[in-house]
Amino acid sequence: MIFRAELEDSLSNCNCTYNFNNSILTPFYANVNVMFNNPCGNNWDGSTYLWFGSDTTAPRWLATPSLDISAGNFMVVFDMRFSDHTGNPGTDCEGPDEPDEGIYLQYSLGGLNGPWTTMAYWDPSLSPGEGGHVQNLIEWNNYSVVAPDASLSANTRFRWIQFEATGRYYDHWGLDNITIYKISDKTPAEAETNITVIAPAPENLTAVAAGNTALLHWNKEYCTDAAGYKIYRKAGPSGYIPSGCETGVPSWTGYSLIATTNDINDTTFTDNNQGLGLPHGNEYCYLITAWFLNGAESQASNEACIVLPDDVPVITHVSVTTTSASAGTIFVDWSKPDDFDTLTYTGPFRYDIYRSLDFTGGTYSFIASNFGLNDTTFNDAALNTSGEQYFYRIDLMYAAGTATYNFFSSSYQASSVYLNITPLDKKLLLNWNYNVPWNVDRTVVYRYNELTLTFDSIGISYSNQFLDTGLVNGHSYCYKVETIGSYSLPGFVAPLRNFSQETCAAPKDVEPPCAVNLTVSVNCDDVANYLIWTNPATTCGDGDVGGYEIYFSPMTDGEFVLIDTIADPNDTSYMHLGVSSVAGCYAVVAVDTSGNSSDFSNIVCVDIDECDLYQLPNVFTPNGDGYNDFFIPFPYDFVEKINIKIFDRWGLIVFKTEDPDILWDGKNQNTNIDCSEGVYYYICDVYEKRLSGIRKRTLTGSVHLYRNQ
Structure with missing residues (x-):
């Protein structure tokens, strides 16, 4: 500790x-x-x-x-x-x-x-x-x-x-x-x-090369509550030694986590590169840390490195030389295996060249042979380099003085560089990919110059993408990239330069406007909702907005439906009329001149609570003077129906209806005789058109019936 x-x-x-x-x-x-x-x-x-x-x-x-x-x-x-x-x-x-x-x-x-x-x-x-x-x-x-x-x-x-x-x-x-x-x-x-308090490093890490794998061993971690180990690998040594309380393996060292084990007692690990084998041509170095369930790591172990023997072909170039859908060409080059034991495995010798459209070995097809150990180049032809990425593998064969060739070893697979372009508004995003056994340090990006009819270098990328800006929408631009890298061991040609295919694209506006901010106010008298939203040209500088789409749902969990469009980008308001209730939810979408739609605005829902709800008076005078002769509700909105029952003081029903206006004239509905003055009681179920749908609200109360007032 x-x-x-x-x-x-x-x-x-x-x-x-x-x-x-x-x-x-x-x-x-x-x-x-x-x-x-x-x-x-x-x-x-x-x-x-x-x-x-x-x-x-x-x-x-x-x-x-x-x-x-x-x-x-x-x-x-x-x-x-x-x-x-x-x-x-x-x-x-x-x-x-x-x-x-x-x-x-x-x-x-x-x-x-x-x-x-x-x-x-x-x-x-x-x-x-x-x-x-x-x-x-x-x-x-x-x-x-x-x-x-x-x-x-x-x-x-x-x-x-x-x-x-x-x-x-x-x-x-x-x-x-x-x-x-x-x-x-x-x-x-x-x-x-x-x-x-930090955990000490696992001690005495050793690494031994075995074919195209590395066998690692170290001492058990002192802290017994460690959950397991993390194994890190890098091509070439870093010289990293933890300082002070530094734990784990910092990414600036160039190390990558390749495996995590879950047993503190298991202090060995075989690195076979997930079954693909380690590519020859690099020195492989390792660090080990112990990890804990709380997310902590110990300090890193000592650095241990291996060098695989140079007894296999090592591919150095897979470079596109001609771009075509049917007549494309690729230059393939590899390094002669200097440590190959020609006294034990005698000639004649040859290299068998295999090609695939993916990285898995089961789909490689034999395409040609080169005879002799010194013939290490091949020009592959009749390819669709404009539309396909190609992978290559080289097998070393020996005949031992006979006419039958025997397999000795295979190179690690290597691919061509394949370039893709994503059109954006006045810019193009270039992305390229490759799968190679050497280290790629940087990539040079070239764009075709229509005046000089040559490809000019326009930038260097240290990742796998490049954004070319300041372009004209609709105009076609052509590109290719050149990766530059090397193996970590000496004795191999360096730098390794490999070109992608040439490909073209035209920028276009595919970027939607920013989302607007919406507010909604209710007009109960007109049964309408007034929408106002922000203009993207003002809020986020989107100057190419062409108009807006208005979406509506009558309920919070309902589906939004397009109810109207506005073609004027400066018109940022809308009155929703012709509805039976103000209850509903709204969203607005901004659409630019290229047809790109923004995300939904904030969704705003309104309900009938902002308007006059259904209420009943507590007195009426059915005496035929033309004033207050009927028991009717106060002014109301958005009621689909009611179910009211009016009782006398003995609990007998004297009137009932489903008409929201009620219109009780003070007579017993069964006998058509005037009811006596006094207090009458009611139970009224009101069915209102709310945001959640038709919902029942029950009113209970009493009303005074006077005739001589």
Whole structure:
């Protein structure tokens, strides 16, 4: 068990505390718009915090002003929170869940332009379950990071940065109460001590190569309440050694989680790359941590690495050279296996070349053979490179002085690069995919120049997508991409450059307007509802709105039906007439000039409670003077029928009807004789046209019958 004490020292001589209670960014710097309106609830002290919401996408960063920390022994303390990952866009509160969407804390001695050095990283994916729900990260928590010696200068800046996000509506986070203060060199007599307890690393990790697999072994974790182990792999060593209380394996090391075990006593693992075998050409390195049911991880083990023998063909190129639906060509190249034992496995030799339209080995078809160990290139022809992605495998064969060739080994499969384009409004989103055994570092994006009739480089991407903006809707643009990478071991050609097919697309408006905000007021006299909503051109800058659709449902659980359309984008009101009741629910949809529809507005429901409900008087005078001669209700709305029974004081029914107007003239309905003066009692079931449908409301009471008044 490892302990570290953090001393909270009141003798600090640096007053470098910043909160955002005044909703002002200064003296900090940010590369994008930030929010100060607490969009995702309160923090733990209820004050204003800084938030990166849906106004922007990554990279998002906040940098401190220049600080003099040359006196040494400083600490960066701050509050931070990620939003919980929901996967639902459209808010400012949708959090990160992927290992590259977390937050780095960095320092720079060279100003805002850097270079920047990473001090710490918070990974939203590190959880025994689904990423994006790490409890410590999705709640406001306080973090303390000691400034490393290399950061101590008279002109130091710190920054928090998120390099990757799915888009503006995703992966939001915030900061508050940032303090940079000096820790005294001597412990004061009285100090508050916080102790962090972490689990030690599994010890003595070893890795042994066996064919195209790695056999791992380590000592059992000391903490007996550990639930199991996490196995991480990387192509090439990182040299990572945990510092201080750092647990788990930070994503900046380049390691990826490949397996999680559930038995603390099982201290071995065979890495066969999920049955596909490890590709040759790379050095594979491993780290092990113990994990616990509360989501915690131990510190990482020592790093152990293996090198697979170079005794198989290693594919280095699968590059599209001609784009065509039927006459496409692909250049395939591989490396000669230098460690192949030609004394034991004697020639003649050949390479058998296989091709597939998917990655599974069962669908590979033999297409050609190259004879001799030095013939390591092949040009595949008559392909549909414009519409298909191709996968290749190379088998090494030996004949041992006979005419019959025997199988020795297979290369790891490698695919061509396949480019897809998604049209957007005045822009095109390029996405490409590949499945190759080498490491792809970056991708160069090319667009066809209609003036020079050549492909020009327009950008470099470090992911698998690129957004080309500032385009003209309806105009066709053509692209191809070139991936650039290498194997981690020396002895292979580098860099490895492979082209995708060429493909074209035209941008078009497929982005809907933002949803409007709706309000509804009731006009009981006219039996109508008046709708007013916001204009997207005003609320979110959508200038191409063409009109609106009005939807209505008579009940809260009913189906919404389109009742009308408005072709004027500036007409943001509507009167719903011709209904039998004002009860109902409404929604409005904005439609742009390209026919794209926004989401429903907020749904607004109104009911008859805002109007005159059915009520009965307590007196009437049926004396024939033309005034108050009938027992009738007060003015009412939206009644389908009633069922009233009127009783004398002995409980006998003297009148009943289903007519909502009643119109009792004071006579006994059975005998047509005037009823005597006095008090009469009624039970009246009123059937009203409400939002929930026809609902019964029962009235009970009494009425005085006078004749001489």
